[in-house]
Amino acid sequence: MDQVRELASKNAAVIFTKSSCCMCIVSRTLFYELGASPAIHELDRETNGREMEWALRGLGCNPPSQLSS
Template sequence: MGNSLPTSVGLSNDAAVNQIQEIVSDNCVVIFSKTTCSYCKMAKNLFEGMNVNYTAVELDRNTNGSNFQDVLEQMTGGRTVPRVFVNGAFVGGAMDTRRLHEEGKLLPLVHQCQVKRKS
């Protein structure tokens, strides 16, 4: 259900910022993840359980994963994964995302994005 993006080679910091911003603005749900991370799996399973498509950027399989992680830390204040974005906004890590879902606030954010993209 999740899409993975191709790896890219040797980005500058500015290019990494631009690429991350482009990925986030082009997709309703983006999970910056690592394939071996149990919290990342939990976040992905949450969206799969809601039948919501997401784009996964697997930092441990991306040539620029470390650079992306540095930029994500600057953008979000945290270096840990997952870093979850919905409708262009950073919503947090796995526990934050799960809490939003439990509070009934996550799906409306996803729907806002889906409606915006259709119009």
């Protein structure tokens, strides 16, 4: 959980996503279209992405079923 908090504190906008999630791709595109430059962390490409996903759940995030695959 500490790593998630640390990554989230480094940027004004942070997106934890998975590369295969269509809603995540749409959200990321929307941020870019609005002129934001969010930090993107794709959990399926992170070495400890599964642990990060569980940490996010512990913080109250409830990702769609695609994220838990």
